[in-house]
Ligand SMILES: O=C[C@H](O)[C@H](O)COP(=O)(O)O
């Protein structure tokens with residue numbers, strides 16, 4: 001059997017109950033004919049940059065929506081998210097003096113694992129929303145029915161989003177001389193915006209100095225931003241896996257970086273089996289129950305050559321557990337000689353339901369988990385390699401706390417997420433300043 005299909009005989013968690021498997025087959029055949037969204041050479045470049053992270057020389061900023069939506073694939077939405085990512089990245093690069101590898105949870109993050117497969121409202125039970133790639137968000141039987149045609153729509157929405165990202169980041173918008181422009185609509189009404197504006201002023205002076213001294217590096221005019229999503233729906237990921245004409249090796253060309261979620265990382269499961277065979281840089285989310293033995297077994301399965309940059313562990317323990325549960329993992333993995341990149345997802349271990357019923361997260365818990373992650377690496381002399389966040393470019397009210405204090409009673413004002421609560425732009429920028437400070441005092 002083709003190695004790319006061995007996953008089919010393993011149990012695959014969190015797959016939709018498609019009404020008609022023949023239709024999934026037909027859609028997969030159509031997807032398999034469509035052009036790649038990313039190129040193998042780009043995935044290799046990212047693998048090289050993640051190798052620098054694993055060596056302790058760079059820092060990952062990975063983030064975006066919990067669940068992208070088809071209706072969110074607009075110029076405004078994508079630009080706002082990118083702007084936030086660029087601002088955070090500038091803060092980290094400048095304030096922490098570290099090269100930042102920028103990875104969007106964008107252009108493909110359309111499928112969600114769920115803790116319950118059904119949702120009940122007022123006695124009515126319907127399938128849970130599993131992302132726009134599977135079913136609709138609206139609470140009606142029609143919307144919630146899984147529809148394989150959505151796999152194709154996801155491909156096209158990813159293509160549109162990626163095209164915008166490429167245009168914004170290569171076409172002048174991401175030029176470092178635009179540091180003020182990214183902040184224009186934000187500065188007056190926000191403390192984070194004002195703090196950013198001061199930093200942008202310093203960058204301006206540094207750029208003017210470099211210019212006067214005769215340096216105007218090409219790298220300052222554009223940035224590389226990579227795409228990523230959870231590789232959840234294996235029919236989709238398999239259909240978008242192609243053999244690289246240069247090397248003869250398989251790459252999943254739906255995104256540069258793919259990760260295995262906390263709910264699908266079973267060693268003998270279909271997700272690990274599929275991901276073993278693609279050559280992209282990949283990640284695995286590790287939650288609070290992960291043992292060092294689990295982590296070592298995942299390395300054996302997914303990175304048998306111990307190739308720096310191939311494997312990233314995304315730690316999401318929760319603020320209360322990270323200081324106790326992470327050290328044995330880092331110690332044993334480091335002792336094994338594997339060079340993984342360690343990055344911190346301070347979102348998924350800190351979700352709770354507010355009294356009003358909204359799913360939310362406390363900004364302070366998010367900060368505390370990142371601080372715990374840094375504490376562990378500082379104590380062990382290992383490298384805190386990055387953060388993985390859920391944020392948006394808009395002023396939503398989904399997470400509580402932060403500089404512009406949002407309280408639980410405010411959540412209803414602008415609660416727009418299709419799945420998990422995201423940091424808004426001010427909270428994301430505040431966090432970037434705090435992470436930069438933690439990095440400076442750790443290294
Ligand atoms: O984004 C992550 C998961 O899909 C999400 O946290 C699960 O949320 P649920 O517990 O509402 O299903």
Ligand SMILES: C=C(OP(=O)(O)O)C(=O)O
Pocket residue numbers: 066113230260261262263285316348420
């Ligand atoms: C589902 C997610 O996370 P986890 O697998 O860590 O729960 C996510 O990143 O949205």
Ligand SMILES: [Mn+2]
Pocket residue numbers: 066067348390419420
């Ligand atoms: Mn999420």
